[in-house]
Amino acid sequence: MKKLxxxxxxxxxxxxxxxxxxxxxxxxxxxxxxxxxxxxxxxVDLAARDAQVLLDGLEVCAIPNGDKCQLNTTAGKHTLKVxxxxxAGMFSHAYLFESGxxxxxKIFPKNATADYxxxxxxxxxxGDLIIGAAAGRQANSAKDSELKKDSGDIDDGMxxxxxxxx
Numbered sequence: 404m405k406k407l408x409x410x411x412x413x414x415x416x417x418x419x420x421x422x423x424x425x426x427x428x429x430x431x432x433x434x435x436x437x438x439x440x441x442x443x444x445x446x447v448d449l450a451a452r453d454a455q456v457l458l459d460g461l462e463v464c465a466i467p468n469g470d471k472c473q474l475n476t477t478a479g480k481h482t483l484k485v486x487x488x489x490x491a492g493m494f495s496h497a498y499l500f501e502s503g504x505x506x507x508x509k510i511f512p513k514n515a516t517a518d519y520x521x522x523x524x525x526x527x528x529x530g531d532l533i534i535g536a537a538a539g540r541q542a543n544s545a546k547d548s549e550l551k552k553d554s555g556d557i558d559d560g561m562x563x564x565x566x567x568x569x
Contacts, residue, residue, distance in 0.1 A: 424471045431463045435477035437500045441485075441564075444511035445469035449487060454510050454562055457484040466510065478502035485510055485564045492560035507568040513561055 424442055443454050443466045456464040456472065459481055464472035478500050486493035494513075500506060 424469055425467075427464070427466060427470050427472050429463050429472055429474040430465060431458075431461055432474045433458065433461070433463070433476045435475045436503050437476050437478055438473065438505040439476060439483075439500075440471060440473045440505065440507045441466060442471040442507070442509055442567075443467070443469060444509060446512050449512055449561060452487045452490075455484075455486050455488050456510075458482075460484075476500065483508070483564070485562050486560045487562060490561050493557055494560050494563050495555075495557040496564070497555070498566075504569060506566060508564050509567045510562055510564045513558070513563045 439458075441454075441456050441464055445468055450468040453465040453467050455462060456466065458474070458476060463474050466472050480497060480499050482495060482497045484493055484495040498506075
């Protein structure tokens with residue numbers, strides 16, 4: 404029983420104790436009437452490094468594990484990239500943003516199943532959380548398809564991203 408408590412306590416320390424994502428300031432905010440919000444899913448495997456978000460090659464956010472970032476940009480076609488600095492691969496998609504709209508993106512580990520399995524070694528993860536995450540990702544893929552504009556998309560990094568609301 405003492406080992407189980409120690410493992411759960413260690414998981415709480417590794418994953419952090421906050422319940423709601425904290426809004427971190429954008430590193431660069433290009434300005435405009437389109438609002439972009441990026442929320443990073445809490446992850447055990449990638450907890451130590453910030454997720455780097457780039458807009459048209461400019462680093463706009465460095466998002467810690469489980470937090471979010473918001474910025475504004477202009478309407479039109481923009482390329483969003485997400486990666487973990489100093490790791491191989493990245494996520495990159497071109498989107499066409501409409502004036503006056505808000506777009507919300509979820510950033511999560513590329514291999515979410517492996518991340519949940521890893522987390523399960525440290526703490527209890529309810530099965531409905533895993534099933535809900537997979538169902539949500541599948542339901543939102545249609546929204547992503549509507550906004551993707553070119554065939555130069557890349558999704559070979561440790562993180563991936565999905566449009567969850569627009």
